[in-house]
């Protein structure tokens with residue numbers, strides 16, 4: 001094997017690994033632990049219903065990636081969808097983002113939100129930059145918005161209190177409304193969608209079409225193949241049966257934490273930094289219903305603790321092909337990090353979906369399946385940056401490029417994965433030339 005191993009190995013046929021393969025063209029091997037491509041970007045089918053691994057909506061901004069996608073998909077194949085997202089709280093819906101759409105909330109809640117927001121805007125004394133996400137919310141949105149949405153919602157999403165998360169990552173993903181938007185939203189005059197994802201692209205049969213189409217055009221992966229250890233001193237991968245394969249450059253998209261744990265005799269500082277990396281697990285439900293969804297939304301945020309879920313999305317509103325005629329398909333993201341017991345949780349979720357007006361009665365639910373994403377959200381806690389500062393240069397010296405959402409240990413989207421793969425290919429070429 002050793003004599004025939006190409007100089008570059010890619011670990012993982014998710015979007016990052018596939019993009020690296022596409023941009024390398026040849027002279028690499030692609031190993032995938034599972035039996036299929038796609039990583040997190042897959043679609044499961046059951047009884048005519050289709051489910052991604054929660055909402056996977058495609059946003060394209062990079063000119064190079066846009067041009068590539070125009071080759072991958074025929075003109076007009078991807079659905080162009082205008083986001084319809086809402087917040088469900090106090091038994092009512094308001095549009096997303098909450099901070100620019102308080103119209104329709106109980107007056108005392110809307111008042112508390114506006115009063116707190118204006119207090120932050122009218123503040124005259126200087127404030128120190130926020131050190132954590134909770135402070136970021138209080139400084140930018142005020143007490144009311146923080147209490148009614150930002151803190152409870154984000155605690156449920158991230159699985160940790162926002163005070164444990166640094167403020168540094170917020171700017172791209174948390175929309176900061178203008179004063180005028182907040183005022184207009186309070187009186188029901190906001191007709192603009194805010195935030196970074198107001199439109200999205202979506203393949204009619206689910207997101208798996210994206211990695212599948214890319215995979216059709218690159219050298220086939222070796223499936224069910226993953227090294228158990230990386231002998232970085234010898235630049236070799238070690239497999240379960242103890243055979244070894246060399247690499248000159250290794251692009252790995254495996255979660256960084258597991259990569260560091262698999263390094264043979266990693267330096268103590270690197271090992272300890274790897275142990276400090278934190279990530280949340282996510283449990284969610286695939287839900288199939290016999291009737292169409294009764295509310296015209298793509299997804300809704302649910303901040304209140306009385307519901308066991310914090311977000312519900314409607315796949316069949318992304319594309320009608322995601323459910324059989326007359327049916328609807330959903331993802332329900334659960335706040336608890338424990339494995340759900342569907343016997344008790346299922347009826348609670350179904351009742352919540354009735355309260356939200358998505359289904360008319362619990363009898364419309366045909367089935368629910370519990371799914372887990374072991375690595376869902378990297379936690380940007382106070383050890384995050386210092387740990388990466390130790391791990392990254394070490395890996396770089398060993399010809400190891402750890403890339404992607406989990407390889408790079410970041411919060412990023414599918415287009416980013418394609419960009420990361422492109423950059424990793426370039427870096428690997430430099431190493432082996």
Ligand SMILES: Cc1cc2nc3c(=O)[nH]c(=O)nc-3n(C[C@H](O)[C@H](O)[C@H](O)COP(=O)(O)OP(=O)(O)OC[C@H]3O[C@@H](n4cnc5c(N)ncnc54)[C@H](O)[C@@H]3O)c2cc1C
Nearest residue numbers: 012014015016033039040055056057226254404405413414
């Ligand atoms: C809940 C959730 C919602 C999201 N929603 C969106 C969205 O709406 N829009 C959007 O653009 N993005 C979204 N994303 C992000 C998107 O899923 C990721 O950015 C992208 O799929 C990451 O691709 P990747 O290749 O880096 O990693 P992965 O998808 O994790 O792929 C890694 C691959 O490597 C394989 N692997 C792991 N270890 C090894 C090993 N040692 N050897 C060989 N193979 C290995 C895995 O099996 C997997 O196939 C979401 C992510 C999550 C978790």
